[in-house]
Amino acid sequence: MSSGDRGLNVGVLTGGGDCPGLNAAIRAIVVKGERRYGDEVVGFLDGWRGLLEDSTMALASATSSELVTVGGTILGTSRTNPFSVDRGMDRISQTVSSHSLDALIAIGGEDTLGVAARLWEEGGIPIVGVPKTIDNDLSGTEMTFGFDTAVQIATEAIDRLRTTAESHHRVIVCEVMGRNAGWIATYAGIAGGAAEILVPEEPFEIDEVCDRLRKRHNGGKFSSVVVIAEGASARSDSPGLALGGSQGGTPAGGMDEFGHIRLGGIGSLLAEEIERRTGFESRVTILGHIQRGGTPTAYDRVLATRYGVAAIDSVHTGAFGTMVALQAGKIVRVSLAEASGNAKTVDPELLHDVAEVFLG
């Protein structure tokens, strides 16, 4: 059952948005593959594009211990989807053949793993998945690496914003990442002691937000930090206001590929509305890309390393079509189909029994 007795040819790629921990996962795959199994590991550049175009890099340097500290991915990444490309699956099969690959390890989020699932199911390409997303919204696993780092960065930002909000008696809106799920907002909001936490899972009512801020103000707290996920939206019946999100139709202010339009998004609209309705001086800070770059936290380095180790182990036990996952502190395997299914939204218990208690 195990192919451990001979070295294998293994390809590895990283797809989708970059996130802290990718390099730790790559290193783990290479080190365990080469040292323990005698494998030959080759890196494909820029996600699926590397397989479509057969662009590769050698991974000898990936064994260095410094690599665990480096953010991003040495393999590069892209959002290229082979199923949107002419003869995509054929071209990938051809690359797999020409490199005599025994297996492919795809590190990515919902999109990347969805492609991986189809390549395995439809094309029989022997693939193992590794989950990553700073949003933590992947099903089948308790935690994805990148999330802890994003939460830590957002929390440190909230810590900083709190003191300036206090000095100026302001409301400061802090927009964090999370288009479909509010994990970062919920965790960073709890960790940072936010006055409001607004998430995509539960459209908010602007009047209720303002009422709570007024009540807080009347209680002697003249400053507030409001954490909002970029994908949060106001309820459609919010009188006199259409605060969109990425879920409910057109996003607020439109959204284009430059990012600067998103900067006129939900956080900015919210700050403006709060000031208009309450008269409290309000500001907005949109954390943006600093949430996804740079040195990973120790937690993410360890999780990514464990995932990388388990992925190369999966290759050697022939567990194709599966993704490594964290459940109850253990690394397990779940099917790629399960993983790339419905997004994992924030536990309502965490929102209502925990986060809500501290609001206002």
Next chain:
Amino acid sequence: MSSGDRGLNVGVLTGGGDCPGLNAAIRAIVVKGERRYGDEVVGFLDGWRGLLEDSTMALASATSSELVTVGGTILGTSRTNPFSVDRGMDRISQTVSSHSLDALIAIGGEDTLGVAARLWEEGGIPIVGVPKTIDNDLSGTEMTFGFDTAVQIATEAIDRLRTTAESHHRVIVCEVMGRNAGWIATYAGIAGGAAEILVPEEPFEIDEVCDRLRKRHNGGKFSSVVVIAEGASARSDSPGLALGGSQGGTPAGGMDEFGHIRLGGIGSLLAEEIERRTGFESRVTILGHIQRGGTPTAYDRVLATRYGVAAIDSVHTGAFGTMVALQAGKIVRVSLAEASGNAKTVDPELLHDVAEVFLG
């Protein structure tokens, strides 16, 4: 079943070594208790001593959101054990009575929770436990708060030590906390890309350590960071060397109450032995108390907050004699007896299938 219909009188204390997240847990208890349940929460000072001597503090200030960022415990702490004190249990019962306490929440590690278990079992005092230890060696829970912060601090230290080790072509031994379990050493060692990870769970052979370092050196890596838990020890048959630990008899160099004798402990001996045997210039850094103080990571703030919330919930469902715990991402309850039983040592899988792969 629920006592939610009326406010209760609840006492809270923190015992044992301090750790990051204690204040977040205290805040959660106070905020949810007072806002949701109409409770009156009183703080007892310096662990069990506060109950023995009836020294208390009001906790109104504990509701402030800044408190989540503050390390240590506003209640103070001590290692006072009421069962080592004349009429200890009686005096505690008396304090409980005189304050008309409906419940007591004890936040602590093995010792504090062991006392809590006996007070409930032998004295019928209605107690709920909250687990904390930077060592993460408590049974019944996947994670204790304080651990993530300690690992993060140790990892940042290793990141720093790596560059100075490289510049000087040195071996640097980094001694981290962990008397009975090597969780911090294992996590920080993996996260920091250590060349060696030595833990109390598996006594090491000094010759093997030196052999691996020599091999590493011969392979062109002229510097190494060796992470060792303070409680690690050399195998008794280690020729020509008795490197103790806190487990195997007399600790190396003796250990007294000033901490400075421990500074002549296992890490220093190890560095000296490595230099003597290999000829590689070696240094030691003992991280000490910086691992337990200061601002908690976001992870620890969230975990401590969830524990605090669950503890006051436990009080209101009358779940006395239990401790809140993390299992599979959910907060659950386990019996205090289970929690204060055998120490949870490092998962052998993590040591052998993960950490070992990267050594050398």
Next chain:
Amino acid sequence: MSSGDRGLNVGVLTGGGDCPGLNAAIRAIVVKGERRYGDEVVGFLDGWRGLLEDSTMALASATSSELVTVGGTILGTSRTNPFSVDRGMDRISQTVSSHSLDALIAIGGEDTLGVAARLWEEGGIPIVGVPKTIDNDLSGTEMTFGFDTAVQIATEAIDRLRTTAESHHRVIVCEVMGRNAGWIATYAGIAGGAAEILVPEEPFEIDEVCDRLRKRHNGGKFSSVVVIAEGASARSDSPGLALGGSQGGTPAGGMDEFGHIRLGGIGSLLAEEIERRTGFESRVTILGHIQRGGTPTAYDRVLATRYGVAAIDSVHTGAFGTMVALQAGKIVRVSLAEASGNAKTVDPELLHDVAEVFLG
């Protein structure tokens, strides 16, 4: 000459934008004033408004050593200008009299110190100034506190942005504070290894920026971090583009009191233009208020402490109408008039002989 033989009544206020180190300065004034001179120090709330409205706070708590770690100002701040208020100077004089103040210490930037200069010159109010601004653009002093912290935060952000830029082969524009001077952009750009540094002092030519980025790209560097000060602007003859700034007429995108319009400012326009002209995928991150909040760096704590000490010393030597300043490593005194004069712009040598060398 010295009034050290008896304690004085001293008022202190903080005005303008908050910045890291204000609390360290307040603490230094209180501790040295009360302990060394037997002074009574009273705090006025929210800048000049506190003197206009006689709203004060006792400063006993200001002696705590923890205060050095806390961002913002415990006194609150505002941009209230007494000379824009009916009978402003009279009302301030009256407050000074009613508290029998022997002196007033005003901690602030250009505006606050400009007011202080007039109150001394025109009203004879005995004032000593302490310079603060994260922008470092005050004349008469080599360094203002708050600047080092802002640069450190911006540099850490650039470190993070660099890895995500590399992974995605993107240009990332990072907009930092600095309306009239590009100190933060220059320092953080040098420290972060930026590909471009754009400052208000020297309007840029968009074509030249794009040419350098293309050249860099052709040289094999497919990602770039571009640092731009919020007050930077394109040259008026920049063909086909009017990239404003806060100096050259109408700011890009307009600017209102919510901050969110500024978020559509120069950084966003620049990212859009770069992508449009070069075809390189571009993004923007606007650091905003996180640059001014939170725990100060050690450097800023020490500088603020030295300033606070020197300010209370100035009070006791009767050096009214002066501001404390840093020159050649020593704390000296300069006239308030000098300090609140022309803004100190970035040393051209630093821009041309240092920063420029690393661009592209």
Next chain:
Amino acid sequence: MSSGDRGLNVGVLTGGGDCPGLNAAIRAIVVKGERRYGDEVVGFLDGWRGLLEDSTMALASATSSELVTVGGTILGTSRTNPFSVDRGMDRISQTVSSHSLDALIAIGGEDTLGVAARLWEEGGIPIVGVPKTIDNDLSGTEMTFGFDTAVQIATEAIDRLRTTAESHHRVIVCEVMGRNAGWIATYAGIAGGAAEILVPEEPFEIDEVCDRLRKRHNGGKFSSVVVIAEGASARSDSPGLALGGSQGGTPAGGMDEFGHIRLGGIGSLLAEEIERRTGFESRVTILGHIQRGGTPTAYDRVLATRYGVAAIDSVHTGAFGTMVALQAGKIVRVSLAEASGNAKTVDPELLHDVAEVFLG
């Protein structure tokens, strides 16, 4: 006067203890040398040893912007002194000749620059010096790079130690680097709000230290952080105690090459004495090598970059026998002889007029 019209052959080395910023300085020399002057820059490995043994490395990679974030030195370092080696100067001259070097840039502290001064004066070797030391005790310059990072790390440690000291009502002694001068102790002590700051410049009286701690304790502050430089010592007439240092004769506890003996040094002795004399529970933490490794602060990156740029400029103006230095915010040149003369000890004004005010 300028040799800018043709490229030169320039050698660069780093000597003495490593420190944050060395790589930024190396990068600046290479980038400005190669891009602006058309120089060829070669790196010599491990300080003067590289010149003695003609061991070099190419510096193409040194132009990467990531290098500014990396601690230590890619050139390696050592304490090798060519004047303690047979025919040292001759061998260096020979290496200089064989590489047709037009100039040598030596980055180092007192020892390295002292050697540089002699090589220039006695051997006519065209050398330019760049000052670095985390101790900041070099004459001729206001600041050396590495110092700001060391202070920041020590301050963050003190911030952490303060909360654990408070929770346990302890005295915590924090031993920081500084054998001959107490700059780190003074700056970090002020920045961290220490209760005591003990430096080599002024031997302390143990009874006075204990008296102040008792007085502080009686005033209601039951915890204290005491910062002590490794080179501090007790006054010889300190009754019943001989607390040595590196200045006054035999260092406490002896000092050997493993570092572990130094761990039984002044900090540990002090904690023990404080506990013995006052009865206050005391602990010690010795920060050690984490003070010199890892990512430099933004301040140090900028200073090191400016020094590197100025050094290669000095080469091209033929300013041999000089060292670049910081004076009044400007980079200037001083003679190597001046720089390697008497150590720069802490400004008494800073100790007495500032630091002392906050003690107790």
